[in-house]
Amino acid sequence: MECWDSAVSSLSWTLIIGGLVFVLHQRRNPTPYGRYTPAENRCCPARVAWFLQEVPAFLVPLLLLLLTEAPGSGGPGTVRTLLLCCFMLHYFHRSFIYSFLTRGRPVPLSIVLYAAIFCSLNGFLQGHHLLHCAQFEDTWLMYARLVTGIVVFVVGLIINIHSDAVLRSLRKPGETVYRIPHGGMFEFVSGANFFGEIVEWCGLAIATWSLPTFAFALFTVCSIGPRGCQHHRDYQQRFEDYPRSRKAVIPFIL
Template identity: 75%
Template sequence: MECQDAAVSSLSWALIVGGSAYLVHQTRSHTQYGRYVAAEGLCCPARLGWFLQEVPALLLPLLLLLQPDEPQSSRDRTRRILPLCTFMLHYFHRSFIYSFLTRGRPVPLPIVLYSAIFCSLNGFLQGHHLLHCARFEDSRLTDARTAAGFLLFLVGMTINIHSDHILRGLRRPGETVYRIPYGGMFEFVSGANFFGEIVEWCGYAVAAWTLPAFAFAFFTACSIGPRAYQHHRDYQQRFEDYPRCRKALLPLIL
């Protein structure tokens, strides 16, 4: 996991430090998002807000991918492009499918702005490093690790998309009520969608095997992992009949 670019290395470590700080912050105060924040002041409709904050993470790598590059062997270029394509696949779904299907609450503009800035920086970081900085070894172990990472990514993305589908099905258009989700990974954890996304980015990190990819996976776990616990506690407080066997984030563990 070499990182030759000083700026890339600095941004990667900033993700790790920032994720750690955010994790500590969430253990001390309630994160203001979604059901936990009042839609006061300037807000964006949920669909537009999700699109605006997620699409930079798709566009920045795409622009980098379309730029002329130094001649490379087809094998080396494939190893650079495939992990980046998985990253872009997630954000294509988030920008053009999830955002137009969501039935969430309006999103405060500051949250949209901060998320868009993060997605822009992270999209550039992942794309620039994979396309211009990363070095890959030729070995069967590397190929096996890459294949395992892609498989883990696809499993996580499937869980994430299926869990979002279950959550959307709990509400009719225009409703803002909360109901207990059942089915899929929700039979094991309250934050099934968060669990799926964390698995997704862990798979991406294994497939890419770069410092920026691992930094992003770590940041994701630190930022959305506590949300699963908050949702778990909220469900238990709202519903007396909430399944006691469910964990918050990790099946049978946490």
């Protein structure tokens, strides 16, 4: 398959512009999500919703990978496959593990639909770019960035998975009460799970050093960063003894 430069560039800039517009919109008119969604709008069970909206970001790159001629041992082809597998690993966990463990509230069908469309397009963007467009030179600088980026990605993935486990442990099945999360990165930020995901995609952006992964990392910051800030304010209002030293999303900064 040829590299569709125009499609890759257009989708990347759409993510960048869309993320910045979303931040501005959230500052003026926050979108109800999760605990802030009116009960009458919740219609899709959380486990079904998470699976349906996340699985395209795993299946689309997998399909592209299966349709692409396997690279020889070593070299740029192996690097491309490794980086794409990092991307797919996150969404494999989200689709086939997290979605069946979550105890979240039902989700509006519109959010599931929009998220599935986004994951499909982003899965194609990242998969097609890495398999058919990305160029990796055999230099020490490239390998230094690659190793650094993958380490950062893995650290973010561990933070994300651990933080989700902490949140799940706060409630017994059937409970709807809210409790203050403790442990791990929750000692530093209210949105530890969001922070972990941001770290993941920043790590992948470092490893690939490309416009599409940078665009996705920026979009992630713009889309879940405001949610972390919203959760932080909610925790502070809900609990009088909430730790005042915690930040919202970025430790010691924001």
